[in-house]
Amino acid sequence: MATVQFSAPGMAAGRRATAAVPSFLGLRLSPPTLRLSSSVGACGVGFDRRSFRGLLVKAATVVAPKYTTVKPLGDRVLVKIKSSEDKTSGGILLPTTAQSKPQGGEVVAIGEGRTIGKNKIEITVKTGSQVVYSKYAGTELEFDETNHLLLKEDDIVGVLDTDDIKDLKPLGERVLIKVAEAEEKTAGGLLLTEAAKEKPSIGTVVAVGPGPLDEEGNRKPMDISPGSTVMYSKYAGSEFKSTDGSDYIALRVSDVMAVLS
16 A cells, blocks of 8 residues: 655655745745545556545435425425336346436425415425426435435426326426427438438427416416427427327427417
8 A cells, every 4th residue: 555645845655745834924834735545556546535535426415314304495396206217128227327317206295385476376286296397407305215306396397197208288388399300301302311310490389388477476378379380499498208209398488489380
């Protein structure tokens, strides 16, 4: 075991280096010493993890076992995250790095809602509902040895009571769109490879939410309805694939640019 000690302003291997430390107006500066323990073997250099305890970062906030409940405040919702699939549809085991991050779960607790203007807006989702949420929303919690997500209701895309995304019921000002298939040929009749097919930004509206809230907390009716063919912002929303392989996207109505007819 070789020990390397770094100390400013000098450095030594196997012994401690000393050097005069400058002083300013009688104040002697003593920079902290960084100690790294390394073991050198045939495979290279490995660092002792105990030396880096302060650098370890956990993705989720762990709630101590002494706390038995988590009560969301305001318009926040606590969702129990669905576990990642550890096998492919063909039964092949997936390594942890290849498992897709789940975007759905069960609502286990809700807040009391929020006030807009003079109106009290209650949370529309109920405990027990199966919901789909935005991919990078909320704060992850490890509570009761299970992964949860604490997020605002506005980050919930919709309620999904089945296993097929085409049955999603959008919330708020979101709409669910079935994406049009990419063109297989150019205008001149040339076949396109998969890499050359441009991502379409046109689709058919399948379902719409109840609408956005105005400044007084009242719902405003949506400007589009199911069955409409629309053009939307290219990189907006959350993309999903249904059980039959069709592509769907859920986005805010503000990301819909035009209705085609």
